[in-house]
Amino acid sequence: MAKIKKKVKTIKVDADKCNGCRGCELVCSAYHSSPKYSTINPARSRIQIIRHPLKDIWLPVFAGEYAPAECMGRDVYTIDGKEYDECTFCRAACPSRDIFKEPDSGLPLKCDMCESDPPLEKPKCVEWCLNDVLTYEEREEEVEEGVEMEEVEVGLKSMINKYGMQNILDTVNRISQKQ
């Protein structure tokens, strides 16, 4: 397979600087609403602050890939005397927990780095964080060319995972007949 240049986008998280304000959650949900900035709802945010104030835990976590099934086991980390809850560092929307799912439909959320046309200088959460917790970086890497799934395909795949192939086929069939 041919080698191509791929832009790797990174948000560096310096959790020690986080003052726990959740502004990133607000602005993420606002940016991703339709029309843009029409609604606010942190439950729809693709970045969530895992908060345990008395345990001194304020940890921004970004939504990653959807996982259709739970892991075989769960993890609990203790770092610097702080015990983090099960799967705190995991970025997946998965059946084991409510995080990173649309509150009404339950469909998974995923951080898209605020990709838009024209592109933003940096994702909104990075721009909004005035405490330098989040830093945006881009670099190029050489990778083997692969087939990228399109947005519709990503959505359909997660629907299939959630409801099963037959259900989705039946529903599409029914809707198309009505139209």
Add this chain to the structure above:
Amino acid sequence: MRYAETGYNLEIDLATGNIERVETDPKVMETHLGGLGTSVKLHWDRVGPEVKPFDDENMLIFSSGVLNATPAFSANRTVVTFVSPESDLLAYPMMGGFWSAELKYAGYDKVILRNKSPKWVYVWINNDKVELRDASHLVGKGALETQDLIRRELNQPNAQVAAIGIAGENRCFTASIEQGRSSASRLGGGAVLGDKKVKAVAVRGTKDINLARGEEFMKHMMDMMKYINFRNENPIPDVMTILSGIGSPQEMVHTDEQWHTENFMWGNARTRRRGFWSKEISEEWPKVQKEGIKRLISCMNCPQHCGALISYKDTPRYMAKCFGKLTYAMAAYVDNMEFAWKTLQRATEYGLDSFSTPQIIAFGIELYEAGILTDKDFEGAPNDKEGRFIWLLDRVARREGIGDVLADGVYRAARKIGNGAEQFDHNTIKKHEQLPLKLGTLDPLYYLMYSTNEKISITQIEGNWPQSAFATMEQRENFVKDWPQLPDESWKQWLLEWDQRGEKAIPFYPTPEICSEIVDWMEMLHNIDDACCVCAGMSSFCLKPPYHIHNYPKIISSATGLDLDEGSLKKIVNRSRNLHRAFNNRRGMARVDEKPPADHWKRRWPELEENLLSTYYKFKGWDQNGIPTKERLHELDLDYVAEDLEKRGILKDGQD
């Protein structure tokens, strides 16, 4: 569709357990905006002057404001309103944190609590599901402890919980409502909640809040972001450190406390300790402060660091903010910061206001030292200063022995104890403890602010105008050159002419007319903040703030869809402010109550003070008894209020 507000209130009758989700009239936003404004309207409509603080009919409202839950920076206050057991007037303590935004995401603007529950409950609001849950197992638990217990019990780590401690359960008049790093503290909201047998209100919401013109709103916020960055990088020169920045006083960040410890009074607002901040103290206190602070934290969507997670030695962890850092040590005359950290933790779990309570305890100890309270009252108390202070704090929170008397606040306790105790009640206004400040020359601006504001607390009206004149013309010119927050350019001249000595100095300058303009302006800004539930620290309470009268109408309009300009916004908040005053007038408040403590300033000018008050009343459209006139009420579309006040004989036709 409703914008910025949810359009629904939760109405809870605690006596019957009936819970209703009630749609509100969109017109009320047009007339009273939200937050304090719309809450005042509800109190006026439903709570008559005959209702006593611990009557069933005394409503307690938790309210969000129109900008909570939007990306408006620092819009994170919750305003709690009720008739105060201490002042017997409509109180409105506010807390920061995350509660009000969560309430709006759950789909409600306010939680209105009526009547009393027959047994201890907590309210659990989870979007559309709202229930009263048994709280008998939480009775006796700390205010902070309760919050975590409820989150665990519900398995809802993201629920926001406002709770009372045992001080609220015992109806101490200075009981607070605590929530994370924040608290609605002043004037006994915790006592009223406790009287209703509500231990806590927990909320979790995952719904949308709509913005009317989102893109435009965000442009205003991006401008504000630039200004916040600018102000954080450029503190104002020639003023005290504590006044140089934005945000609520950055008491957790700043460690140099020379100004507070040497200018504020120690004990029961009694002694000024010049020279306290010695070399030794100035090394020791900052060291202990830093040892205690685990992390600097903020409220919802605020870049500042007004609060902190406190983890000091073996003291259980808690969160703190503001001047509470110093109040207990200063009231107890204890020269170590360790005592401050430890006592504040205890008081926070008890759920006690850290402004009033230390003074109440210091007042009790002063009476003991003066022989008015006796060994019998202090039976079992340790002899050392620290131990005795903590002992009395415990008794106040539990209402045991003399603590039961003191828990009613200084004013009432003094009258109950008698035997000369009244002389020691020297720092209250309208029965409420004030900041422990005693100064030299009468300040006309502060005279008006102390006397007339419904908050009965200087921190809720001062802010935008410098606290004192600058020493040199160069400093003044420097200050005014970049001051777009002023309502009018011409006001700059007042500051330029304002001197530290001579004819253009306090008490005669600013003149009563100029004072009226300035005080009215500052108060109006606070009223806008309180309707929006924007933190005064980013607006009315600091010099050159991000929010001001010129950008507020645009921000509120783009969020709500209302078409506001400066004039119409002012009219709305003036309406609510006058309604609030009328509510208090109806309860008997009048000119005779509007006076700072006799010893607040050493040098007083009684004639000037009367003139100041009269001029200000006239400016506000109030009669000479401090009651809004019929004309003023008519201008504000409050004819129904004029009619009510006339009927009760409070407003007399043709009298001013």
